[in-house]
Amino acid sequence: GxxxxxxxxxxxxxxxxxxxxxxxxxxxxxxxxxxxxxxxxxxxxxxxxxxERWVETMVVGDSKLVDYHGSGNVESYIFTIMNM
Structure with missing residues (x-):
């Protein structure tokens, strides 16, 4: 840092x-x-x-995302995308 x-x-x-x-x-x-x-x-x-600076980000997943990835995997999927 x-x-x-x-x-x-x-x-x-x-x-x-x-x-x-x-x-x-x-x-x-x-x-x-x-x-x-x-x-x-x-x-x-x-x-x-x-x-050091902070960036605030709002992530939204719609119903198509839940349908495709399943409700149990959506959070994991979104966190994976955010860490890229």
């Missing part, structure tokens, strides 16, 4: 910082070419972290 996405986000930001540091060591970063004066490195903007 959210702990995993936070960990992934931290790893990505760490990777970006390493990339920027590597670029500066090679004579410039992504925003400043090697011939330009050194400027303060850009600040990494915080990224949005996905939040």
């Amino acid at each position: 959210s702990e995993f996405s936070q960990q992934v986000e931290q790893e990505r930001e760490h990777w970006e910082q390493e990339q920027e540091q590597e670029q500066r060591q090679q004579g410039g970063d992504r925003n400043n070419g090697p011939d330009r004066e050194y400027e303060r490195p850009r600040r990494i903007s915080p990224r949005s972290i996905s939040k």
Whole structure:
């Protein structure tokens, strides 16, 4: 869930910082070419972290569904379809 996405986000930001540091060591970063004066490195903007969301779904089975699958199997059939 959210702990995993936070960990992934931290790893990505760490990777970006390493990339920027590597670029500066090679004579410039992504925003400043090697011939330009050194400027303060850009600040990494915080990224949005996905939040859990809910989806409400209403499922309706009509009489033809009951006739075809039988009244004892309709619930199982509908749950199977919903899990696909």
